[in-house]
Amino acid sequence: MFKTHEECLVYLEKIRWNGTPICPYCGSDKATMYKNEHRYRCNSCFTSYSVTVGTIFHQTHVDLRKWFQAILLLCKLNRDISVRKLAQEIHVNRATASLMVSRIRNTSPEQTEILMKIIEISEE
Numbered sequence: 001m002f003k004t005h006e007e008c009l010v011y012l013e014k015i016r017w018n019g020t021p022i023c024p025y026c027g028s029d030k031a032t033m034y035k036n037e038h039r040y041r042c043n044s045c046f047t048s049y050s051v052t053v054g055t056i057f058h059q060t061h062v063d064l065r066k067w068f069q070a071i072l073l074l075c076k077l078n079r080d081i082s083v084r085k086l087a088q089e090i091h092v093n094r095a096t097a098s099l100m101v102s103r104i105r106n107t108s109p110e111q112t113e114i115l116m117k118i119i120e121i122s123e124e
C-alpha cells in the first residue's frame, strides 16, 4: 500500500498518463511541471491541472489513500458496505463518504480501468 497522498498521485499519473501529462481542458501533451507539487501548467491553454482533474477524485479534498481504500472496499471486499460504515472505516464524515460512494458506483467506463488498477495494487 502507499504511505502518502503523494505516492498515490504518482501512481495515478503513471496509470492515467503513462509518463506524459495530458491537459484535461485542451488535450495538449505539452506541459510544465510545477516543482514538487504534481501540478502542471499547460503550454497551450495555460491552465494548471493535476492528474485528478476529470476523475472521480477531483475536488474532494480527500487524501487519495482514503480514496484507494474506499475503492478497494466498495468494489471488492465489501460491496454492500453502508455509507455510515465506510465513513467509520476510512475516517471521513458522512457527507464525504456519501459523495465517494456515489462517484465510485457511477464511474465512467473510461475510468473503470483506473479503478481496476488501484484495486490490484491495493491488494498487494
Ligand SMILES: [Zn+2]
Binding pocket: 023, 024, 025, 026, 027, 028, 042, 043, 044, 045, 046, 047
Ligand atoms: Zn491545455
